[in-house]
Amino acid sequence: MRCADEFRSREITTPLVEEIVRSLKRPVRIMEVCGTHTMSIFRHGIRSLLPDSLTLLSGPGCPVCVTPASHIDAFIKAANLPQVTIATFGDLIRVPGSKGSLAAARAGGARVEIVYSPMDALTLAAQEPGRIVLFPAIGFETTAPTIAATILQAERSGITNFMIIAACKTMPQALEALMADPELQVDALLCPGHVSAIIGADAYRPLAERFHLGCAVAGFEPADILAGLLSLIRQINNDAPRIDNCYTRAVTAQGNIKAQALLNEVFESADSEWRGLGTIPGSGLVLREKYRRFDGLHQLEIPLLPSKEPKGCRCGDILKGRLLPPDCPLYGTACTPLQPIGPCMVSNEGTCAAYYRYSGQKESRRQTQVERS
Amino acid sequence: MKADSIISLDHGSGGLASQNLISGLFLKYLTCPQLRDLEDCAILGEYAGRIAFSTDSYVVDPLFFPGGNIGELAVHGTINDLAMRGARPIALSLALIIEEGFSFANLERIIASVGRSSEEAGVAIVTGDTKVVPRGKADGLFINTTGIGIASHRHDISGKKAMPGDAVIISGTLADHGITIMSSQAGIAIGGDIASDTQPLHRLIAALLEDDPARVHVLRDPTRGGLATTLCEIAQASRVNIAIEEDRLPIRLAVNAACELIGLDPLYLANEGKCIIICDQDEAEEVLQLVRRMPEGRDAALIGWVQEKGEGRVSLTTRIGGSRLLEPLTGQPLPRIC
Numbered sequence: 001m002r003c004a005d006e007f008r009s010r011e012i013t014t015p016l017v018e019e020i021v022r023s024l025k026r027p028v029r030i031m032e033v034c035g036t037h038t039m040s041i042f043r044h045g046i047r048s049l050l051p052d053s054l055t056l057l058s059g060p061g062c063p064v065c066v067t068p069a070s071h072i073d074a075f076i077k078a079a080n081l082p083q084v085t086i087a088t089f090g091d092l093i094r095v096p097g098s099k100g101s102l103a104a105a106r107a108g109g110a111r112v113e114i115v116y117s118p119m120d121a122l123t124l125a126a127q128e129p130g131r132i133v134l135f136p137a138i139g140f141e142t143t144a145p146t147i148a149a150t151i152l153q154a155e156r157s158g159i160t161n162f163m164i165i166a167a168c169k170t171m172p173q174a175l176e177a178l179m180a181d182p183e184l185q186v187d188a189l190l191c192p193g194h195v196s197a198i199i200g201a202d203a204y205r206p207l208a209e210r211f212h213l214g215c216a217v218a219g220f221e222p223a224d225i226l227a228g229l230l231s232l233i234r235q236i237n238n239d240a241p242r243i244d245n246c247y248t249r250a251v252t253a254q255g256n257i258k259a260q261a262l263l264n265e266v267f268e269s270a271d272s273e274w275r276g277l278g279t280i281p282g283s284g285l286v287l288r289e290k291y292r293r294f295d296g297l298h299q300l301e302i303p304l305l306p307s308k309e310p311k312g313c314r315c316g317d318i319l320k321g322r323l324l325p326p327d328c329p330l331y332g333t334a335c336t337p338l339q340p341i342g343p344c345m346v347s348n349e350g351t352c353a354a355y356y357r358y359s360g361q362k363e364s365r366r367q368t369q370v371e372r373s
Numbered sequence: 374m375k376a377d378s379i380i381s382l383d384h385g386s387g388g389l390a391s392q393n394l395i396s397g398l399f400l401k402y403l404t405c406p407q408l409r410d411l412e413d414c415a416i417l418g419e420y421a422g423r424i425a426f427s428t429d430s431y432v433v434d435p436l437f438f439p440g441g442n443i444g445e446l447a448v449h450g451t452i453n454d455l456a457m458r459g460a461r462p463i464a465l466s467l468a469l470i471i472e473e474g475f476s477f478a479n480l481e482r483i484i485a486s487v488g489r490s491s492e493e494a495g496v497a498i499v500t501g502d503t504k505v506v507p508r509g510k511a512d513g514l515f516i517n518t519t520g521i522g523i524a525s526h527r528h529d530i531s532g533k534k535a536m537p538g539d540a541v542i543i544s545g546t547l548a549d550h551g552i553t554i555m556s557s558q559a560g561i562a563i564g565g566d567i568a569s570d571t572q573p574l575h576r577l578i579a580a581l582l583e584d585d586p587a588r589v590h591v592l593r594d595p596t597r598g599g600l601a602t603t604l605c606e607i608a609q610a611s612r613v614n615i616a617i618e619e620d621r622l623p624i625r626l627a628v629n630a631a632c633e634l635i636g637l638d639p640l641y642l643a644n645e646g647k648c649i650i651i652c653d654q655d656e657a658e659e660v661l662q663l664v665r666r667m668p669e670g671r672d673a674a675l676i677g678w679v680q681e682k683g684e685g686r687v688s689l690t691t692r693i694g695g696s697r698l699l700e701p702l703t704g705q706p707l708p709r710i711c
Contacts, residue, residue, distance in 0.1 A: 013693040043638075045695020116559045116635065222693045337703040358697045 007221030008044070016226035017049045023233045027053040029185055030232055031321050033175065034192030035062030036220050038351060042358035044222045054229070057321030058344075058351035060174050060277060061192050063139045064091050065343035065350045066319070068273040069307035071167040072097030075136045077302050078165065079110040084132045084300070087121035090114040092136060095346045098308055102136075118143075118150040118164075125154070125162035134296045137164040142194040144168040144285055145259035148266035151287070151294050163296035166286045169272055171195050172203050173283035179211045184320050188214035188232035190225070193247045198263075200255025201245040214241035217251050266291055273307060275343035276316035315342035318351055325355040332356065332363040380475040385505030394503065398481055402488030403467070405497035415499035417464055417521065425460030425522035427451055432515050436483065438557050440549075440568030443516055444486035446645060449573045450596070451520040452494055456575040457592045457648065459530040459582055460522030465491060467501040467518055472511040483514065494573040496520070528586035535591050535611035539679040540657030542650040544577065544664055545570065545672040546623045547600055551642025552631050559635060567627050572646035577669045581650070581660065588660065591651035594644065601640040601687065601699040603649060609685035617677030617699075618690045640689075641702045651679060 006012060032038055038058040041047060047056060060066050076097055079086045086102060093102040093112060106112040111131075115121050118135050125133035137147045147164065154162045171192065178184060191204055196217045204215045214235035218228030224247060231244040245251055263285070272284025287295050297304060309316070313335070314328035325331050325344065335341040337353050344352035355361065383390035400409055407415045431447040448465065455462040467487060471480065491498050549570040556567070574594065581589060591611070595603035600622075608615045624639050632639045646669065652660050657675055664670035687699040 008692050010692065010694055042697060043691070044693055045689070045691040045697040046693070048695045048697070049693070114558075116561070120560070222691075222695075357700045357703075 007219070007223040012223045013226055016223060016230055020054070020226065020230050020233060021051055023230065023237060024051055024053055025237055027055070028187050028233060028236055029055045029057060029321065030188050030190055030229060031057045031059045031186045032190040032225075033059035033061040033171065034195065035065065035347065035350070036194065037190060037192065037218070037225060038062070038354050040220045040222070040225060042354045046222060046225060050229075054233075057186065058318075058354070059189075059321070060178065060274060060319045061140070061171065061195075062344075062347050062350050063143070063169065064089075064095055064347035065315075066169060066274045066276070067092070067095065067138050067167055067343075068275045069096070069098045070273060070304050071136070071138070071165065072101070073099075074165055074297060074302050074304055075102055076100055076105050078134050078296055078300055079105040079112055081300060084134055085111040085113060085124065085128065086136065087113045087115045087124050087133050088136050089116075089138070091347050092138060094340065095343075096340060118147045119153070122150050122154055122159060122162050125159050126157070129161055132161050132163060132300075134300075135162070135164045136167065138167045140169055140171050140192075140195050141198040141263070144267060145198060145256075145262045148262040151266050151291055152262070154294065155291075160293075163294050163299055164287070165296045165302075166267065168267065168285040169274065170269065170283055170285065172199070172207060174274060174277070174280050175204075175207055176210075177277070177280045177283070178320060179207060179213060181320060183322060186213075186321055187236050188216070188241070190228050190232065191215050191217045193217060193219045193224070193250060196247065196251045196255070198256050198259050200253055201243050201251055202253045203255065204243050208241055208243055212241055214244075216244045217247050219247040219250060275307070276309070276319045278316075310341045313342040315344045315352070318344050325352040326361045326363070326365045328352070329364050332361075378477045380471050380473065380477060380480060380505055382473050382505050382507065385471070385503055391503065398484055399501065399503075402484045403491070403498045403501070404488065405499055407497070407499040408501065415464065417499070420463065420523045422523040422525055425455050425458050425524045426520075427454040427522075428517065428519040429454060430515060430517045432512070433554065434512065435554075435557050436479065436513055438569055439553050441571040442483055442486050443514065444483035445490040446569075446571050447516040447518045448487055448490040448494065448496070449571050449645060451518040452496055452573045452575050453594045453646075453648070455520050455522035456573075456578040457530075457594055458524055459528050459578060459586065459589070459592065460524040461579060462494070462496045462520050462522040462575050464499040465496055465518050465520045467498045467516065469501075469503045470511050470515040471503065471505045472513050473505055473508045475513055480514070490573070494575065496575075525582070525586065528582060528589065530589060530592050532591055532593055532607050532610040535607055535613050535615070535651045535679045537613060537679055537681050538654050539590055539651045540654045540660075540675055541604070541615060541617060541677040541679065542652065542657065542661055542664065542673060542675050543600065543623065544574070544648045544650065544670040545646070546625050546628070547595075547644060547647070548624060548628050548632065548639035548642035550645040551599065552628050552637070552639070555635060555637060555642070556631055561631070561635070566625065567631065570644060570646040572669055574646065574648055574669055577664065577667045578648070580667055581663060585656070588653045588656040589650060590653070592648055594648045596643050596645060598702040599639070599641040599643060600649070601638075602701045604687045605685065605699065605701040607649070607651065608687050611679075612682055612685060614680040614683035614686045614688070615677060616680050616688050616690065619692045621674055621676045623672045623674045640699065654678070
């Protein structure tokens with residue numbers, strides 16, 4: 001993409017890296033909230049350019065990773081109904097529920113199709129009126145408006161065989177819950193670019209004020225990320241936390257009002273379970289009563305059963321920035337990208353998967369310690 | 374047989390319908406005299422050298438895509454597998470598994486492509502087989518081709534032969550086939566110059582090995598799993614580390630843009646007409662110029678070097694000067710949600 005080239009050129013990034021090195025006065029821990037940031041940091045080798053005293057922690061911003069086993073189980077249950085076709089985002093299919101995954105259900109005969117947007121799922125429903133097409137609606141404020149628009153489109157076109165299982169989540173509430181954890185040691189937040197384009201940079205103001213926490217909204221190119229990090233380090237140095245919008249080419253203070261209206265028309269907030277983090281009040285989106293007929297759980301009478309966290313899995317601590325992936329005893333042994341156990345290993349954007357893929361650290365430090373002792 | 378008709382189970386029965394299919398369609402486009410004899414097998418004659426033998430099955434979906442179809446893919450793929458050990462391909466087999474109800478017209482288009490590509494490559498289809506399975510037991514059409522080639526004694530090309538200091542060359546742009554198929558499957562029309570790169574590489578390889586075959590240590594076509602996975606395989610087989618540079622990778626603008634859009638990494642997408650050439654570093658410039666003079670290799674580039682003996686790690690220096698490891702592909706490449 002030529003328009004992104006300048007944000008990836010050494011002429012722009014080298015001075016930013018030099019300035020970060022110069023500005024760093026003490027060890028600093030910054031959480032990059034969004035999974036796309038995590039991926040970009042690894043993909044461009046950004047960590048390898050930064051001093052060791054700057055620790056980057058990956059937050060809860062990978063939508064696939066934080067979808068709990070209870071929802072995955074419901075998707076699988078729906079997939080196994082003979083009249084249902086699941087139309088899903090690709091990286092959801094390998095995510096394990098308490099037993100199996102959508103990929104395993106497909107191998108067992110269920111119809112599971114990969115789509116690139118919820119609108120594609122609606123198109124599939126229109127093409128196959130004899131079947132129920134169910135879209136597992138996961139994601140944050142980024143994808144929720146598109147899902148809302150799809151529901152409204154389904155209603156306008158009178159398509160009755162399209163449903164969703166609403167499992168979308170909202171970011172500010174999750175960050176609020178995370179930051180309230182006294183064990184969490186984070187000096188500042190690199191806030192997600194895509195989510196912020198919808199909710200606006202001002203959405204982080206209560207968080208920044210309550211926790212005296214620096215926030216920088218950043219895009220996903222190397223120069224965007226480095227500029228965001230530099231802003232946060234300067235805020236920490238000056239003890240002057242604020243919300244710095246470093247992604248003004250996409251994000252405004254108020255966000256995308258139209259998208260917010262769409263989202264509010266179709267969804268209302270509810271408590272929501274996050275993998276590894278537990279239930280966070282007001283952090284989920286469910287369909288409003290008037291759109292209940294699109295609710296797959298309700299229509300297909302599928303219960304949401306409580307999730308059990310996999311034994312030994314430390315994803316909760318990793319999502320909270322308390323541990324790094326190799327600190328988990330399952331990392332690289334029982335839990336690998338091909339056979340993931342925890343949420344952080346399941347998606348390409350998950351912290352453990354990204355760590356496993358790009359860092360060269362292939363086994364658990366704990367495992368090594370155990371073997372040595 | 375009418376062009377609007379479909380393939381039925383009768384066409385695979387071995388009876389009259391089968392014979393009609395063979396004489397009315399296959400022999401119309403596949404003209405090798407050996408095949409026309411309709412014997413149980415082909416006798417190839419006498420050749421000097423080591424025999425190279427390879428097989429591959431083709432299940433691509435969709436069957437027709439920008440830049441080609443499953444027919445030419447099946448011819449080029451097996452020719453290239455032979456060429457990657459430095460062998461000169463001499464004959465191919467063609468086996469089809471067709472789902473009942475498959476369109477005769479589409480089958481004709483595909484067999485015409487098989488005929489044309491095998492003729493252009495100068496590698497004949499000398500034997501074949503057709504089976505028809507009931508509807509729902511296959512996905513339209515599957516093809517298997519098996520190839521035989523002759524490899525000279527003058528070289529010993531293998532994935533185990535990469536040596537510290539060697540240069541790593543790629544014969545052209547990356548990810549064209551993979552992104553074409555992924556975007557076709559996604560129903561995303563990317564347009565522009567995006568098309569599969571399916572092409573035979575045996576002439577390029579023959580030219581490369583003509584004068585000084587010993588300078589080429591490894592040839593490998595980065596098909597499934599893409600450049601990253603193939604380099605990992607070579608690094609592990611040769612027990613060396615390999616370092617490549619992002620700045621040097623030839624990737625079309627439109628391919629890069631499509632990868633960004635769908636959320637895929639071009640280093641992990643398939644190529645069907647490209648090869649990795651690992652050669653003596655002193656010969657690298659000459660090899661590169663030779664490859665570039667061939668139409669199949671005009672976009673070739675030197676992309677990195679084999680480093681010290683090691684555990685088989687492949688690293689990439691990114692455009693901003695950072696470094697990261699390249700891992701083999703895990704499972705199938707899946708597009709990201711956002």
